Amino acid sequence: MALVNYNEVLNYAREHKITVGAFNALNMETAQALISAADKMRSPLILQTYHAHVDYAGADYIRAIADVATRHTDMKIAMGLDHGRSYEQAKSCVDNLYTGVMIDLASENYDFNVEETRKVVALARGKGISVEAELGMISDADRSLEEIAAGYTDPVMAKSFVEDTGIDCLAVSIGTAHGIYKYTPKINFDLLGILLEEVACPIVVHGGSNTPDEEVERMVKMGISKLNVGTDFFNAYKRAICEVFETKGEDADIVEIMAAARKAVEAVAIHKLEILTKFRV
Incomplete structure (x- = not known):
């Protein structure tokens, strides 16, 4: 099945009262794991590329992997840039036919954020590509609760x-x-x-890794449209590789190593999707 844009999966989420998982994928194994989980759970999904991973691997490489991966499911799958840092980076993903891009200029002043986001919207809209932006500061998880709270989104400003x-x-x-x-x-x-x-538009929550399941479930029930998860997948990936090495050392076969990592990511994805689709109608 061909990749669809964010709007299509978010409309599905609204209709069926689920939250779409926006899960970070970096390579073939993570993409395969996430698509397999989506297919087993019969749930749409957004494969996302973190902005630093776009710089590392290239939007064209990751887009090609996602294109092949989606042929292995009939579920609606979108492909997105996560926390794009500039118009130029968003453009590179638009040019490589991502179906959604995020431009994150929340750390800039409001007027600059609006101006650059408008440019991305104008670029993407004509190609049927969805655009996500951020308002308020989503901190790193090593910050204090007070620092995290200081970045809360202002509802009046968000509406504007x-x-x-x-x-x-x-x-x-x-x-x-x-x-x-x-x-x-x-x-x-x-x-x-x-x-x-x-x-007026769908609400997205980032920082889904390590957030207690019961709190995620409450957000889903309230009606968030999209939940981003990255760290939980990459940590599972790394742990699985370490476990193979601890058991077999240098005798471990590369395919065995990567298969273990893929299986671990799929298990985490299935668990997340169980929560995100719990109230499906």
Whole structure:
């Protein structure tokens, strides 16, 4: 099945009352694992490329892997840039036929964020490519709860930002963070409820790794459209490789090593999708 854009999978999510998993893939094994999980769980999925991984592997290489991977399922699969750092990086993914791109300029001032995001929207819209942006600061998970809370998304500003840019979905800061939490996260569910009610486009939550399952389930039930997960997959991948080496050392076969990593990523993806599709209708 051909890749679809974010709007198509987000519309599916709204209709069936699920949250779409936006899962980071870097290579063949991670892409295979995530697609297999989506197929087994009968759930749409967004394969995402973290901006640093685009720089490492190249948008063309990763796009080609995703294109082949999607032939192994009949589920709706989108392909997206995660936390794009510039118009130029977003353009490289648009040019390589990603079906969604995120431009993340939340650390810049509001006017610059709007101006550059509009440019990405104008570039992508004519090619049927969806655009995600961010407002508020989603911190790294080693920050204190106070530092994370300082970056909360302002609902009034978020509503204006969506109107000013024409984006397809908005990533918001509500207490989640990127990476492995130093402290137990404190999710501001009241703020999330206001954002879901006031903002016209689908709401995205980043920092899905290491967030307690019961809190993810509550966000799903409230109606978030998309949850980003990356670190949990890459940590499972690394642990599986280490376990093979600990057992077999240098005698370990490369295929055995990579197969173990792929299996570990698939197991995590299935667990995440069980939560994200729990209230499916």
